[in-house]
Amino acid sequence: MGSIAFEEMKANALGLAKAAKALGMPLVLTSSMEEYAQGPLLAELADIAPEEFAGRIQRQGVVNAFDDKNFADAVKATDRTNLIIAGVTNDVCTVFPTLTALAAATRSRSSPTPTAHPPRSPTTSPSAAWTRPAPPSPPPTSSG
Numbered sequence: 001m002g003s004i005a006f007e008e009m010k011a012n013a014l015g016l017a018k019a020a021k022a023l024g025m026p027l028v029l030t031s032s033m034e035e036y037a038q039g040p041l042l043a044e045l046a047d048i049a050p051e052e053f054a055g056r057i058q059r060q061g062v063v064n065a066f067d068d069k070n071f072a073d074a075v076k077a078t079d080r081t082n083l084i085i086a087g088v089t090n091d092v093c094t095v096f097p098t099l100t101a102l103a104a105a106t107r108s109r110s111s112p113t114p115t116a117h118p119p120r121s122p123t124t125s126p127s128a129a130w131t132r133p134a135p136p137s138p139p140p141t142s143s144g
Helices: 006-022 044-048 050-054 069-077 090-103
Strands: 030-032 057-059 082-087 107-112
Touching: 006 044, 006 082, 044 050, 057 069, 082 090
Parallel strands: 030 057, 082 107
Antiparallel strands: none
């Protein structure tokens, strides 16, 4: 399955941010290693959401955004259980935070959005800053 063109992804990302702002939805922005391969967030996000852009969580190589305590705390502070999660790629940027959010009993949707330049191969590793919920207990077995 192919990817969409960068300009289309960019338009989608900016449209999503504009919609969130227009609807009064909390917007938590995060990036990973802006000065390296992953690159900075789209500069246009600073015009759409200046406070959120200035306060973005700048992760240092953490693939799962929820593994970064600052990001996890920022999302928790929104007091929302329905999330829209967007990132450059679904296989790296959105799958891990989506799975973590689902395990924490939130509802999430994921959508690819770009950084200032197209993605390159990630060289990041997760940290243990986010406390993940314990997995569900197995169902009881009946004897007899």
